[in-house]
Amino acid sequence: MLLEKKNAIIYGAGGAVGGAIARAFAREGARVFLTGRTRASLDAVAEEIAAEGGEVETAQVDALDEQAIETHADAVVRAAGGIDISVNAIRVAEPGIYGIPVVELSPERFTLPVTAYLSSHFLTTRAAARRMIETRSGVIVTITGMPARAATPGAGGVAVAWAGIEALTRGLAAELGPLGIRAVCLRSNSIPETTVIREGYNARARATGQTPEQIQAVAEATVPLKRLPTLADLANVATFMASDQARAMTATVANLSGGLLADS
Structure with a gap:
């Protein structure tokens, strides 16, 4: 199993992407700690994982609440002994931020996804990194989309936010690499x-x-x-990137564009 004896926190685990990654991690032996704002969606994912014999725990955590994130991370360390993998799969889905030309956006609608995505990723990756430093090991996984790099109309502040997440991932990799911690990103086409x-x-x-x-x-x-790409495609790549088989990979973005974006 690729993730046997690994402890993984997944933020936004009640969503389609976070749920798919949680199931894939559990199938590969990870003990998964699912977090999100909606208890019902978390419990639904957890029940599926438990039914397949996976180790799973849930907690209602707002991935924009600094204290809640820190308190939960401490609880995971107490329960499991440490954090091996942190995945942020939250989705900002407020109306009026996507599919609208930039010239028609209000400042509030433009900055909302930038602030939300970057604040959440800063808080969750910082919480994980602080605890991974103690064991000098761990993997931080971030997720973006095509507008982070491709010229995409109607992407508004979401494109800016995702580009920022990729920059944050590279910065984390540079700072944490000497401490044995990897930071990687997955950039997917539409699913x-x-x-x-x-x-x-x-x-x-x-x-x-x-x-x-x-x-x-x-x-x-x-x-x-x-x-x-499918949810299974994304989850499989996330599993590989979080595993020791990818231990030489950090400060990189996995390209799940189906070839639409050619790496240079």
């Missing part, structure tokens, strides 16, 4: 299984008179692989 992408396809379909399936087909046609 049709997620609610935010389905809602986007539906909105575009209504505006153009097409079906959501037609919208997705057009998106897939632009990708060299002729398919978009």
Whole structure:
């Protein structure tokens, strides 16, 4: 098992991405600590993991609440002996921040995702890093999307936020590498299984008179692989990146664009 005897905190574990990563980590032997703002969604993921024999615990933690994050991290260390992996998979889904031209955004709508994403990632990665330093080992995993690098209309402050997360990941890698801690990022293309992408396809379909399936087909046609990534694809890469098999990798972004973004 790739993550046997590893302790992993997953922020935003009640969402599609966080839940998929939590399940994959548990299948590979990790003890997973699921956090999020909604208890019901966390419990649903935890029940699936427990039914498969995985070790799982849940806690209602707002990933923007510094004290809650620190208190939970201390609780994990007391319960498990340390933190080996930290994953931030939160999603900022406030209306009016995505799909709108920058010139039509209010300052509040533009800065909201920048502030929320960067504050959350700063707080969660700092909490994990402080405790990983004590054991001189650990992996911090961040997640972004194509607008972090690609020229994407309608991305607004989300693109800026994700680019900032990637910069934060590189900075963490530089500072923490000598202490045995890795920091890596996953940048994915659109995942049709997620609610935010389905809602986007539906909105575009209504505006153009097409079906959501037609919208997705057009998106897939632009990708060299002729398919978009799945939640399983993302979770599998996250598992590998968090494992010792990727121990030579840090300060890097895993490219799950299906070839649409060519690394240079």
